[in-house]
Amino acid sequence: MNNFDSLKWNLLNWSIRFLFPHINHISTEELAIWLSDKNKRQPLILDARNKIEYAISHLQGASLIPYDSPEIKYFIKCSLNTPIITYCSIGYRSAILAQRLQKMGYTKVFNLKGSLFFWFSENRPVFCGEEIVSYIHPFNLFWSLWL
Template identity: 35%
Template structure:
């Protein structure tokens, strides 16, 4: 009986840790079917990649990475992406708030034959948390970042959290 309680305690502790770190959160929700690219790696190759913002339009309108193309999540349209990115070998980086929704869109791209898709580790939240610039739909720098929801907003440590 003592061993049973010890095992339960260990499991609860592990689950608590998994949800209190970004890596734990991403491991919980993602399969890593789409390889990650870090913020630093993206900054080094930013001019060579196509950025796809896989959040919803209202999130994108608040702020996005410079030159990112809106792709959406609930209303993702593969045909629209094919028109915008006809070369399936182009390097593409998908991102969302943290990297969960973007992995799902990345898988759709991979299934459609795109060969060079990566998922931004930690999404726009990690981008902003590392003091990088985000832009409004008017192309102006902004401190505003759509925080998706009150629950998920805890992962955004810098910038102005917008929830609507």
């Protein structure tokens, strides 16, 4: 990663932390290590994007719960202390979802820093169903510049 890329990701992550100061965050590296440790309780992974984005590709095992779903409590069937990871394209929508989950009483909620775009930029796997794919949905033209 070049200096400009590092700067833009650092600025983006700082902005999201500033806007959502009470949200816990997890790095892509920390999540990859967690997922590879089958002896550790695995998190519930929630994709906060929309159906079209999710259908193109997502993290393995992720469930789609758009950040603006009116009644997310009906979609989540787990205890309040289950570890939950939220992600979207860059981390903003997933921070909103994480904040909503915390307000509902979930205690172990983490927003993925850099979300799917950063995960993908590190050549980590993304899936369409059970198949690894080599593309992700850019959301729109502006955000495609981050890929």
